[in-house]
Amino acid sequence: MQSSTPSAAGRPRSDLHATAFAATLRSVSELGYAGATMDRIAVAAGVAKTTLYRRWPSKGALIVDCLLDAFGPVRLQGTDRGEIMASAIHWVAAKIGEPGVGAAFAGVFSDAINDPALRTILSERLQEPYRLTLQEALGEPDDRILLLIDIVTGTLLHRMGMTGEPMVDADVAVLVEMVLRTFG
Amino acid sequence: MQSSTPSAAGRPRSDLHATAFAATLRSVSELGYAGATMDRIAVAAGVAKTTLYRRWPSKGALIVDCLLDAFGPVRLQGTDRGEIMASAIHWVAAKIGEPGVGAAFAGVFSDAINDPALRTILSERLQEPYRLTLQEALGEPDDRILLLIDIVTGTLLHRMGMTGEPMVDADVAVLVEMVLRTFG
């Protein structure tokens, strides 16, 4: 339990998180989710494929970590519930619009449907934290927040999946307005 | 161009559409989208895998055809715009809730993200017809209908993908209410 003093003997792990995440997003945005194979990501990161697998147990886990890094904590802004929700939605939409992020998100989401283990990772590590944050900020029951997340994320990802392009601002605005009328 | 008289010489094609579709949905609902390999579907249909590939150029194409068959034409009910939209949403939600349909839908949708050709098939053969029907019935511009489809389908699929279960009626009701307030 020396978590605070990780200076164990032996060669230290090289600090490749930032490099790997950047390489992942770059590969995904250039080659698409399918084209971004672990081999290519490894090459893009200047690292051996086996090294990637020493850190992440699967491609899905790598992508989820990459997304966690890309999204970071929600920055809720505003004072009343409406402002908070609007800021959250705009924030997600903007993040999903960043190069590689939307495609990577849609990609893992797809894989997760086929892979229960990945679905658990996705749900617990990516969705849960935001659900909790929103639940505290908005004071709504959890099933309501989950529906809200389904609506916002589902809509944005569906657009991304169908067209390959992120949703334009005008449509995001309509989405915000619609959600506010029901959940605000 | 004897399309109306397909009685050319030779062994006639066996009528396997219904069998194949049933086998596909059954395989997907029992084994999940990933587990429903072409081999297994072929076995479930009592047919050789190569025969499946003689009809459908890819697994994605088979699934899309299967979904087209499962969904069938929209049955819009009601007289005013609100009733029409509500009936359409309940219809989609119910269809997606049928065994195998939701998982199959979410599955192709995933694959389509990785596969531009499949995305085209999905968009043109599955989304377009319903878009046109809705556009005529509701008299809205196409970008608005597309957003509507993103919202409804995206939400339902996101729930399906995250939980593996179709959305419960209460949540569908909230979805309907919300959409009606904006698009009704």
Place this chain on the structure above:
DNA sequence: CAAGATACGCTACTTCGAGTAGCGTAATCG
């Protein structure tokens, strides 16, 4: 400066599913 421990790079592998090729056989029309 060793000695031990740990991580990395590399090559080669396994596994599994999509999709293909080609042969022998079954069904149908004339």
Place this chain on the structure above:
DNA sequence: CGATTACGCTACTCGAAGTAGCGTATCTTG
């Protein structure tokens, strides 16, 4: 019957995820 077309089957190719094991590099500790 003969031509034609489709089916079943076996055996492939191909590509990507993930693994094994060896030699080497880089640390910490004595």
